[in-house]
Amino acid sequence: MENNLNNKKIELLAPAGDERGLRAAVNAGADAVYFGTKSFNARVGAAQNFDEKTLEKNIKFAKLRNVNVYITVNTLAYNDEIDKVMPLIKNIYDMGADAVIVQDLGIIDIVRNNFNIPMHASTQMSCNNLYSVNLLKKIGIDRVVLAREMSLENIKYIRNNTDIELETFVHGALCVSFSGQCAYSYLHGGRSANRGACAQPCRMEYSGGKTDYPLSTKDLMTIDIIPNLIESGITSFKIEGRAKRSEYSAITAYIYRKVIDFALENKDMPIEKYRESLMKIFNRGGFSQGYYYNSKDIFENYKPSHSGEYIGNITAYKKNKIYIKTKKELNIYDGLSFGESGKIGMQISDLYKDNIRVKRAKGNLSFSSVLKNINIGDKVYRTTDKLQMDEADKIIEKDNFKHILDLNCIIGFDYNNDKRIKLTVKSKYDERLNNIEYISDYKLQKAETKSVSKEDIFNSLSKTGGTVFKFDNINIEEKFENPFIPVKVLNEARRCLIEKLENILMQSKKINYDKKIYNEKNINYPNTHIKVLIVNDEEKSNLYSDIDYDKKILFPKVYDENIIKLFENKKIDGILLPHITFDKDIELIKNIVSKTNNMIVICNNLGHIEAFRDKCILWAGIGLNAINNYSVNFLYKLGIDTVISAVEAGKNLKHTLSVKEGFIPAMNFVFCPKSMSVGCNKCKEQDIIDNKGNSVIFDCLKMHNKTSFILEKIKNKTGSIYYHLY
Missing domain, CATH: 3.20.20 (TIM Barrel)
Incomplete structure (x- = not known):
């Protein structure tokens, strides 16, 4: 089809359940990350989340690398909890987060009356029609995370009739019920999905249907329809998975970064290679395109947990050794599961090909095992690929992001009748960092013996290791003869300039809420003593x-x-x-x-x-x-x-x-x-x-x-x- 996507800007939004998960998402190429604190988020019991100390540190880590940060405050709060919500949001606001993701209408009203941090309406708000989007825009919501159950046709209709930012999920778990509209867990055992404590009854076993898990959906995967999603006008593509391991964040964000970039550049992409990688990192009985094209295959699921990658069948089991035949290459330390249920599993500690010990091989293989309840003919699935985990580790640890800047240094800049040091930077890539300057408090003096050399100045200013900045070109203008400049003065100048640059990068989008959009008069409460x-x-x-x-x-x-x-x-x-x-x-x-x-x-x-x-x-x-x-x-x-x-x-x-x-x-x-x-x-x-x-x-x-x-x-x-x- 004809491609006209080149001018579109699509945000890739990735999950972070902990510090390592955040590094994974950022280093894999996400444009934005979302994560929660220890309270008031929909993964409060499933993900490690962030306490106040790690929160500030990790907001800074992301934002200094040009990655936006959205904090989840997306659960319902009781009256006696509201006093805890307000200071939490104030701290999030002060730390430089770019938005809070919210569900509770009460919290929305508190934020709009007390802060000017943008709010994103969580998918928990069940926004699946234009009217709901329009109302949220009126009350000041900056972005709507549409319900997962939206078809592409529905999304296009909304996009054509509003200019608000729209966010949708492109990968990860699907809820069988509309998010925010499920009371099943609460009524069964007192654990509310609306308060981040879902017991996931949808993933439990039931009888009577063609599968033991009729309420458990497959996971969403959209790499083969990304151009269509871009064309629909969605602002942000969101990956689900705060409760999953950091390697999942690394692999999924890395692949979707590639797929989005290939689509925007109208390039062919290795879909099958990416699909195989996504299958290995996490899938529930395969993948579905979800509701984008009303794919009813989301319910064709026979296992509620990670299925892994099918690699073959057991050909023999004798003397505590399992024998299989596979076209897939296995590695020592790969994880395996057996049978359709996946309840029996192990990690390979030794591997043999034709009875010769190897580290990696395919074909007729065997490995030691003392498992019970497995049989010849059982299917074998790889649930962890050691090489993929190594690849994910490399992504997580690489952190080589740098802001490349030109630095101009004037030695002898006229300032209030004194001669000072002035530093100015320019960026070819980020307008925010253009022409940022620092003028020293230090007044230049003539050296009585040896003056500071140009080489000394260059060496001091170029020491940006440990920061996200690199001065690619350093130009030094000398307007003061034989200056005496202590090394600590040059180091202080560099540090102060970098601090200024960091402060600019830490700035976030602000929003001014219109607080008079609804009836502010005294409410005439109704008679509620009725049946x-x-x-x-x-x-x-x-x-x-x-x-x-x-x-x-x-x-x-x-x-x-x-x-x-x-x-x-x-x-x-x-x-x-x-x-x-x-x-x-x-x-x-x-x-x-x-x-x-x-x-x-x-x-x-x-x-x-x-x-x-x-x-x-x-x-x-x-x-x-x-x-x-x-x-x-x-x-x-x-x-x-x-x-x-x-x-x-x-x-x-x-x-x-x-x-x-x-x-x-x-x-x-x-x-x-x-x-x-x-x-x-x-x-x-x-x-x-x-x-x-x-x-x-x-x-x-x-x-x-x-x-x-x-x-x-x-x-x-x-x-x-x-x-x-x-």
């Missing part, structure tokens, strides 16, 4: 006559004209909107709402607020994750009439309704994993069973698109909303 019944079939309402409800809300199976009739006949007071709504879905619902007066619409996506404001009575549903007083008040300022608190909110928040009991949408899917596993026509006949022997309840509905979800039981002592969807 609400939510049903999916209005005709079954009489089954719940024991509930003395004030409002009845329909969560319909189909969003059509029948809703209008039910509302006009006063059989319902409003509708609940699904957590997943693309732009065409919203247009369909707008058409329904426009034909009614004062209908209650429960919003579960930010786009709903923007699309339906002033068209109906807006309630905020559990999908908007109101978990603290700040997020509650912010929703009221945005035009919400009544707020329903987040599932994780626990005790009732002030001025909110909360769920009392029932079955709520706990996982929300674009594609139904049960349909993929047993077939849509067998949905009601065949069950998916969890490890406790319980049937997993799947359901679906129809708007413009079809969407599905898992219903999970919730029961609170307090609350006044009764969900009867099952």
Whole structure:
């Protein structure tokens, strides 16, 4: 196809779970890195993360190498945690981070009223339509990390209708449920995905389908569609993986750096070589292009952990030796796993080819083992490639980045009637560093004996080792005869100039928030001492006559004209909107709402607020994750009439309704994993069973698109909303 990508600037954004991971991402060629602190980030338990001491050091390491730094503060915070969030963000701001990645609406409001650090809306905010993007832009968000479930067509539509920066994932783990819209882990065991503690029930074993892992998706890999993604107008390509090892960051960032550069230069790229390397570093049953082209193969997964690279089968196992035949070259210290489950594994400590000991070979091989439960014919996978690990180590340790500068030194510069030393630098590559100058406090004196030589001056100024600067050309202008200059003065001049250069590189983008974009008047809080019944079939309402409800809300199976009739006949007071709504879905619902007066619409996506404001009575549903007083008040300022608190909110928040009991949408899917596993026509006949022997309840509905979800039981002592969807 014709290539017109040359003028595009694409940011490669790589993960860093620890210091070594950050060095890996930076040295592999990432334009930006993202990482978290010890609290308030979505990988708080899975990655090592950074404490305050290492945080500042590593922000500096990245930024001095022209790599932007985005800090994840992308979880929901309780009221008693807000006092810890504010100083954390202030420290991040003071240390020079370029943005914070956020999910909590309350934290967003705090940042916009107290700091001017840019905010990126996390994928946890479930932004999958233009309305949600537009609302986030209005409240000051600088960049939106779009939901992973976006097709390329969806992205292009948003790109063509907004100028905000857009970020999408190009590699790594996919969540089966919309991020930020999964309460399954919390309801099963009290570990909230929205608070960085997901127990990953989607990676657990289930029975009843064609795979034991029907909720476990393959990982995303997009190296073969990078030109298409560039053409769509995405600003930043993000690699997932803060919880993975540093070698993963090195290899994936290095490959995507190459692929992006090849695409921008319209060059052919060794896709198969890169694919093989990515398979070896981490994959779950292969890769998928995810949702970019609505690839339903994301569910064809038979193993929830690293599958590795298939290399052959066991041909014999005798006298504590495994024999295999492989076309792949194996090495001592490679890691292997056996069988489809991958639960049995080992590291090669000795290697034989045709019974001759070798370090590396392919063909008929054998190696020592004392493993049990393996059999002739079992498949063998390489899960760690020693040579690849060595390659990753080289990337991580190479750190040879330098700012190449020209240095001009004037000995005898006129300054306030004195003669001083003046240093000025120029850069061919970075305008920020052009014409930066330093004038010494030291006043030149004539030497009584030996004056400083030009060679002495050159040697002192050129000692930039240990810094990211290199003076490629040093020009010395002598305007003072026989100067006496102590070596420490020259060294101090060099150090002060370098400090100035570092301070410039540490500067980050600032943003001035418009704080008057919403209703700043006193909020008229609603009456929340009411009972609400939510049903999916209005005709079954009489089954719940024991509930003395004030409002009845329909969560319909189909969003059509029948809703209008039910509302006009006063059989319902409003509708609940699904957590997943693309732009065409919203247009369909707008058409329904426009034909009614004062209908209650429960919003579960930010786009709903923007699309339906002033068209109906807006309630905020559990999908908007109101978990603290700040997020509650912010929703009221945005035009919400009544707020329903987040599932994780626990005790009732002030001025909110909360769920009392029932079955709520706990996982929300674009594609139904049960349909993929047993077939849509067998949905009601065949069950998916969890490890406790319980049937997993799947359901679906129809708007413009079809969407599905898992219903999970919730029961609170307090609350006044009764969900009867099952």
